[in-house]
Structure formats: structure tokens, C-alpha cells
Amino acid sequence: MHTPTPALVQQRQVILRRLFGEHHSWLRERLRARLGCPDDAADMASETFAQIVAMPTPHTIREPRALLTTIAKRLMYDTWRRRDLERAYLEALAAQPEPVAPSPQERLLVLETLEAIDRMLDGLSPRARTAFLCSQLDGMKYADIAEQLGVSTIRVRQYVAKGIMLCCRTLVE
Structure with a gap:
């Protein structure tokens, strides 16, 4: 694997700082308007930028707001789908007689399994x-x-x- 030079690492950091500085507030406000919750918006904006940081070549981003919007929308849809799955599972659990209800650990395993199936x-x-x-x-x-x-x-x-x-x-x- 190729080890980047210190100059490339520094260039990458400058690009990421610029992207964050120029677009983080804009994205957070856009998400707040869409989600209605400033805390959820801040979390979603952070996750969006975490995905940008994980990109191997952030210097190739030509339309940062379009990319940020696309990533944030995908994250929102994933969150909503996960909440819908969890809600449906909890409703099904509520319909079960009490002795059949699973433990919290079993519920977590079932939710994780449902999310894996949903991704598949x-x-x-x-x-x-x-x-x-x-x-x-x-x-x-x-x-x-x-x-x-x-x-x-x-x-x-x-x-x-x-x-x-x-x-x-x-x-x-």
C-alpha cells in the first residue's frame, strides 16, 4: 500500500478543513429544517462529514454541496427505515403475550438481524x-x-x- 507523503497529508487536511468550514453550517441548517431537531441535524451532519473524511480522494470533489446532500439524504433514509423496522418489531412484540416477550438482549439481536436483512x-x-x-x-x-x-x-x-x-x-x- 502506498504511504502518502507529509505534503499530501497536509494538503488533504487543508481540503477537509475547507470543506467543513465552508459547508458544515449550511448542511446542519438544511438538515435541521428537514428533520425538525437541531440535535439530530448535528449528528447527521457529523456522520455525513465522517463519510467525506473516509473518502480516499476528497480533492476530487467538484460539487461539495451536491455530494453532501446525497450522503445526508442516504443517511436520513437509512435512519428512517431503521426506525420503521424497529417500530414494526416493537408493535409485533406488544401484540405478544407477556411470557413470550424476549429479553432486551434478544430484542437487540432481532433488530440487528432485521436491519441486516433490510440491507440485503x-x-x-x-x-x-x-x-x-x-x-x-x-x-x-x-x-x-x-x-x-x-x-x-x-x-x-x-x-x-x-x-x-x-x-x-x-x-x-
């Missing part, structure tokens, strides 16, 4: 995701899923196959 299925359309989950988690028959989604049974089979391929590809990586 990220490339699927909403219909394909629904078909895959109905098939694999609910054990529904393809014909029933097709009727529910208003598509053909063959399309459901394709959706499920694509979901299985994404899971297998993720597990192999």
Missing part, C-alpha cells in the same frame, strides 16, 4: 421486497402473494428469486 434486500423494489418477505417469513404461497400484489404468479417467482440471489450474494461477500 436494499436492491429490491417495494413489491419484490413484499413478495420475498411474504414468501420467506409468512410462508405464503406464490398464488396468494400474486393476488395480494396484483401481479402474476410468475412475477412473484421472479421477485422471490431475485431476493434469494441478493441474500446469497451478500452472504458470500
Whole structure:
């Protein structure tokens, strides 16, 4: 691996400081307006800049605000999806009789597993995701899923196959 020279390290630091100085307040305010919470906005802006710092070549950024907006939007959507997953899981837990309720550690493991599955299925359309989950988690028959989604049974089979391929590809990586 190539070790950068002190001059390159210093140049990188100057670029990162400039990006932060010129755009951090702008991004934080934009996120505050979108999220409605200054603390969440500050956290999201920090995470966005952490991803910029992790980039190997920040000097190639030509449109910093466009890139920052794209990264921040992806982080917001990931956060919202994670909250939706957690909310759905907690609602399902609330419907369980008390003796069946899992421990806090088990809940955390289940939430982490759900998030991992959600990331695996990220490339699927909403219909394909629904078909895959109905098939694999609910054990529904393809014909029933097709009727529910208003598509053909063959399309459901394709959706499920694509979901299985994404899971297998993720597990192999």
C-alpha cells in the first residue's frame, strides 16, 4: 500500500478543513429544517462529514454541496427505515403475550438481524421486497402473494428469486 507523503497529508487536511468550514453550517441548517431537531441535524451532519473524511480522494470533489446532500439524504433514509423496522418489531412484540416477550438482549439481536436483512434486500423494489418477505417469513404461497400484489404468479417467482440471489450474494461477500 502506498504511504502518502507529509505534503499530501497536509494538503488533504487543508481540503477537509475547507470543506467543513465552508459547508458544515449550511448542511446542519438544511438538515435541521428537514428533520425538525437541531440535535439530530448535528449528528447527521457529523456522520455525513465522517463519510467525506473516509473518502480516499476528497480533492476530487467538484460539487461539495451536491455530494453532501446525497450522503445526508442516504443517511436520513437509512435512519428512517431503521426506525420503521424497529417500530414494526416493537408493535409485533406488544401484540405478544407477556411470557413470550424476549429479553432486551434478544430484542437487540432481532433488530440487528432485521436491519441486516433490510440491507440485503436494499436492491429490491417495494413489491419484490413484499413478495420475498411474504414468501420467506409468512410462508405464503406464490398464488396468494400474486393476488395480494396484483401481479402474476410468475412475477412473484421472479421477485422471490431475485431476493434469494441478493441474500446469497451478500452472504458470500
